Amino acid sequence: xxxxxxxxxxxxxxxxxxxxxxxxxxxxxxxxxxxxxxxxxxxxxxxxxxxxxxxxxxxxxxxxxxxxxxxxxxxxxxxxxxxxxxxxxxxxxxxxxxxxxxxxxxxxxxxxxxxxxxxxxxxxxxxxxxxxxxxxxxxxxxxxxxxxxxxxxxxxxxxxxxxxxxxxxxxxxxxxxxxxxxxxxxxxxxxxxxxxxxxxxxxxxxxxxxxxxxxxxx
Numbered sequence: 001x002x003x004x005x006x007x008x009x010x011x012x013x014x015x016x017x018x019x020x021x022x023x024x025x026x027x028x029x030x031x032x033x034x035x036x037x038x039x040x041x042x043x044x045x046x047x048x049x050x051x052x053x054x055x056x057x058x059x060x061x062x063x064x065x066x067x068x069x070x071x072x073x074x075x076x077x078x079x080x081x082x083x084x085x086x087x088x089x090x091x092x093x094x095x096x097x098x099x100x101x102x103x104x105x106x107x108x109x110x111x112x113x114x115x116x117x118x119x120x121x122x123x124x125x126x127x128x129x130x131x132x133x134x135x136x137x138x139x140x141x142x143x144x145x146x147x148x149x150x151x152x153x154x155x156x157x158x159x160x161x162x163x164x165x166x167x168x169x170x171x172x173x174x175x176x177x178x179x180x181x182x183x184x185x186x187x188x189x190x191x192x193x194x195x196x197x198x199x200x201x202x203x204x205x206x207x208x209x210x211x212x213x214x215x216x217x218x
Contacts, residue, residue: 017152018119020138024131024158028057032070034156041122042073044115046138047129048082048208058129075118080111083128083137084208095210099141099203112145119151131158134172140203143168169195176201 019038023031035043043063050060057063064074085091085102092098102108118124126138133139133155143153143165153165163171170182173191176198181191 016120016150017154018124018126018146019154019156020126020133020143021156022128022130022136023055023058024129025055026158028066032067032072035072035125036070038125039123040072040125042075042118042124043067044075044077044118044124044126046077046081046126046142048078048084050076050078077111077115080107081142083141091210093212095212096204097207097209099137099207102141103145116149116151133168134202135206137207139168140199140206144199172198172202
């Protein structure tokens with residue numbers, strides 16, 4: 001499979017493949033048509049707070065009922081895999097969510113296990129809010145663990161393009177100063193190390209943050 005597909009072109013999704021996307025400002029019908037175009041059977045919501053004042057069509061209760069009418073199941077895993085955890089151990093002293101700490105938690109492990117089981121049995125889409133995966137915890141926090149488990153991750157953008165996990169990683173490497181290691185298969189160890197660093201740098205820019213004083217009051 002190529003790193004991306006042209007606008008509005010579907011892809012073959014077999015066992016172990018998983019689509020990720022952000023709802024952004026899509027209308028409800030546009031969103032469900034996107035899911036149906038890709039044959040999605042289950043939408044997994046990983047927003048910590050599954051409500052939207054600006055886009056009420058993506059409030060949990062509304063979305064779940066709407067999907068049900070279109071034959072698509074809904075599963076909320078925001079407590080296990082959300083980017084705004086309740087656990088104070090998931091925050092650094094500066095108040096920024098530490099994605100590495102999140103990945104070490106029992107709740108995260110349980111959520112990943114559930115997500116992996118679902119992806120191996122039916123066509124699954126993982127949803128958060130941001131359109132660009134590089135700006136979302138679904139890529140920065142969740143995707144590294146799924147990729148390590150061998151799942152085939154595909155990131156769908158609102159413009160219709162589909163980006164493979166490797167292509168998204170390469171884009172991140174280029175944007176964080178590691179362009180020489182993007183698309184480089186000759187030095188896999190160096191690329192993996194650079195990718196870890198790039199994920200940390202990007203997380204510093206995009207991860208949810210609290211006032212440090214609030215972290216102390218957990």
